[in-house]
Amino acid sequence: MNESLKKKIESDFKTSVEILEKNRWTTTVKKDQVLDVLRFLRNKGFDHLALISCVDWIKEGEFELIYILSSYLAGKERLHLILKTRISRKKPEFETIIPIFENAEPYEREIHELFGINFNGHPRLEHLLLDRDYEIPPFRKDFDTRKYVKETFESIKPVEEEK
Amino acid sequence: MTERELEMYFGPQHMGMVGNFSITLNVEGDRILKAKANPGYLHRGFEKLMELRTWIQNFPLVCRVNVIEPHSMEMVYAMAVEKLAGIKVPSRAEYIRTLTLELSRLASHLFGCWAYANMLGFDTIAQWAMYHRDLVLDLFEDLTGGRVYPIYIWPGGVRRDLPDGFKEKALNTLHEIGGKIPDYDATFFNNRLFYNRAKGIGRISRKEAKNLGGTGQVLRGTGVKFDIRKVDPYSAYDKVDFEIPTREDGDAYSRIWVIRDEMIQSVHIVMQCLEKMPSGKVYNRVPNPFKWKIPKGETYVRVESSRGELGLYMISNGGDKPYRVHFRTPSYPHGLTILEKMLVGESVADVGNIMMSLYVVAPEIDR
Numbered sequence: 001m002n003e004s005l006k007k008k009i010e011s012d013f014k015t016s017v018e019i020l021e022k023n024r025w026t027t028t029v030k031k032d033q034v035l036d037v038l039r040f041l042r043n044k045g046f047d048h049l050a051l052i053s054c055v056d057w058i059k060e061g062e063f064e065l066i067y068i069l070s071s072y073l074a075g076k077e078r079l080h081l082i083l084k085t086r087i088s089r090k091k092p093e094f095e096t097i098i099p100i101f102e103n104a105e106p107y108e109r110e111i112h113e114l115f116g117i118n119f120n121g122h123p124r125l126e127h128l129l130l131d132r133d134y135e136i137p138p139f140r141k142d143f144d145t146r147k148y149v150k151e152t153f154e155s156i157k158p159v160e161e162e163k
Numbered sequence: 164m165t166e167r168e169l170e171m172y173f174g175p176q177h178m179g180m181v182g183n184f185s186i187t188l189n190v191e192g193d194r195i196l197k198a199k200a201n202p203g204y205l206h207r208g209f210e211k212l213m214e215l216r217t218w219i220q221n222f223p224l225v226c227r228v229n230v231i232e233p234h235s236m237e238m239v240y241a242m243a244v245e246k247l248a249g250i251k252v253p254s255r256a257e258y259i260r261t262l263t264l265e266l267s268r269l270a271s272h273l274f275g276c277w278a279y280a281n282m283l284g285f286d287t288i289a290q291w292a293m294y295h296r297d298l299v300l301d302l303f304e305d306l307t308g309g310r311v312y313p314i315y316i317w318p319g320g321v322r323r324d325l326p327d328g329f330k331e332k333a334l335n336t337l338h339e340i341g342g343k344i345p346d347y348d349a350t351f352f353n354n355r356l357f358y359n360r361a362k363g364i365g366r367i368s369r370k371e372a373k374n375l376g377g378t379g380q381v382l383r384g385t386g387v388k389f390d391i392r393k394v395d396p397y398s399a400y401d402k403v404d405f406e407i408p409t410r411e412d413g414d415a416y417s418r419i420w421v422i423r424d425e426m427i428q429s430v431h432i433v434m435q436c437l438e439k440m441p442s443g444k445v446y447n448r449v450p451n452p453f454k455w456k457i458p459k460g461e462t463y464v465r466v467e468s469s470r471g472e473l474g475l476y477m478i479s480n481g482g483d484k485p486y487r488v489h490f491r492t493p494s495y496p497h498g499l500t501i502l503e504k505m506l507v508g509e510s511v512a513d514v515g516n517i518m519m520s521l522y523v524v525a526p527e528i529d530r
Contacts, residue, residue: 082463
């Protein structure tokens, strides 16, 4: 069963499915295929979107979006599929997947906020965890944490000095 | 906004709110028309901080992500590091890990009962639950030296072996907690007052729970037998015998009963671990932590925390620090998507009730 599914993914989407270990698959697809692949996988029983994550590959100038899928169906719960796609760092834009997985909403909001990626068609790309915009979104690799701490907290004078 | 509609802030300074979290409600009279969850009061940026620290330095950070149940966070991080570095764990350590994870589930559920009972005004039961949780924390103190943040589960095993007399002390504690269950049942779980407050509140269907990414009690309260300890066993869970409690109705009352039954299962698992534990060493040596580099790779691991599926996606690019860490915490879908959906049409008086029954813990959402 699993073997035939693997072959079907490989032939339909012209990609290769790599096996990290038993029951953990990973595959990279082109960005315009993602919605089709997700729709296909959802119909094949991958009905649980566990996580959407993002990685900043600054040296390659790309963001990588990661969709981790598994299943609620009895007997299939062990299998995980890590679906990855890359988008350009210069034009951080992607399509929302809310029409396929409803629970993608907060994950995409978080990635928008922390990595500055725009999700077209997302109904509410507003702040989730932070309270303001940053020049460089804080989870990008070029965001200097130490500099931020220095500027934000060391500029506040101790109470004694103010007197 | 119509003339009769009112915007109302619920939390973070509100009696019915647990922890640092707030909800903006649009109400008409007593009915909720729209709810908006506002997380972020506890956003400490752990995932970013972890990118700047070495593999071992991250341990004191990772347990602080979920204040109420730090053991699962350590477990999931240790599992990811072990997978990436290819470290094996001795069999005795697996049993000790299972034991601490179950004790921590028990402590976390008791804490949940404290919060729920307290919020509904059952002060006596709240005091009992807090007292019993404290007894479990005493066991942690004996075992690890820390009551709340143990930093005990380690890549390659656990930090140290069980101390002398631990088994007897643990059994005493478990008997004391187990012996109190009839009292808890009579005064809280089967109490007519509690039943009337919780029955039919915060209802979610099985289909909806699956669509919105529910796990843990939210899903099991709708009758789905989904528990990662069974479906994707880790540690020593495939060697102990236990049941997955479920309820059918999908409301607050079902969820709290799943939690109650899980406590009993946890007690059984801990007793089995104490009985079956083999002798031997409790950790395999890891390389010098100051020079430890982990080969390139990525992994997704998951455990069943007391609230549902807790996952960790981690990437190493061959360095001495992780390249990217991302936690999939169970409260994230529960406290944002599901809560916002569930509150619509309920009354303002039940907001705290519903939040407690969803078992949301704010630090886990914010990270």
